[in-house]
Amino acid sequence: MKLRTRITRGLGAVLLLGGALLSAVPSAAAAEATPAAAAEAELIPPTLEEAFYSDPWVKLHWEPSATAADTEFINILADGKQVQRLDAKSDAGAAGRLPVYGGSVNVDTTGADPTATYTIVAEDAAGNKSAPSNGLVPIDQSVPLPAPTVTSAVIKGDDLTVTWTPTVSEADFVNYGIVVNGRDTFAIVGDTTSVTGSRTFVVFENADERTVVVNEGDLITVGALDSNGLRSPRSEPVQVTLG
Structure with a gap:
């Protein structure tokens, strides 16, 4: 009788544990939905289109991404180091457009290398950041073209x-x-x-x-x-x- 009780309890524990395990493992449909939901939540960086250098400024121009509406800040990086941070919905750049909608900004090169590779990282209100955008090395506009x-x-x-x-x-x-x-x-x-x-x-x-x-x-x-x-x-x- 004691042996049977032990077996019953043991089976009950196994069944209970198995039930808990089964309930903790997501279904195939849930497993498929999770990455998609995560992908939708990820910020997409803007597309950096132009980068020019004219002492003492680096001028960047970008176009907004599909998640621009969720972007609160635009972070400017030079060789991976942040050199400027813009409020995406209040800091109008040189083009007169808010950074969230794409635009231009002049970066003071006092603390940044004009020959560095510049990228942009989008950031939302919770501090989540996108991957860096494509990188561009500024074109030096002080160097003239050869005369025709x-x-x-x-x-x-x-x-x-x-x-x-x-x-x-x-x-x-x-x-x-x-x-x-x-x-x-x-x-x-x-x-x-x-x-x-x-x-x-x-x-x-x-x-x-x-x-x-x-x-x-x-x-x-x-x-x-x-x-x-x-x-x-x-x-x-x-x-x-x-x-």
Whole structure:
């Protein structure tokens, strides 16, 4: 009888323990739902799109993430070290937009290396942080592009054709400005090395307009500006000839 009691108690304990274990182990459906819920709760960092350096500032521009509405703070990191912290819903940046909606900010490089890799970390009200964003090394805007070289400036009939060799740039595109006699802009064109237009054109100065006629012997220069904000000096002037 005692043995039976012990067995009964033992079985009861095993059954009770087994029941507790079974109740503690989540079902397959619950196990599948848990990672999804956790993923939804995670903050996604903004996308860092541009980084420029112009002494003494590093200027960053980013676009918001899918969890921007849950972001309370934007943390700016240089080589993994925090150098600035923004209130995402009250600190409007240089672009006039709140950081939560994406925007720009100037980072004082007094305590940060302008050659560092910059990243952004989003943070919610509870202090939870996202993974770091993609990293960018700022482009130094103090380094000019090489000047283009004008190869010809020819009048044929009523048209002026200017050709040049391009600058060297790593940007997505480059605009060129063609200037007559160091003063009047004949044309602004993108990603090309030649332009043809009427040698008679109008320029606007304040509220006034003035007609310019390009003649033989006038001087043509070309300057470049790329999409990274880098400029070149103007080229050496070339005299206009008749074709």
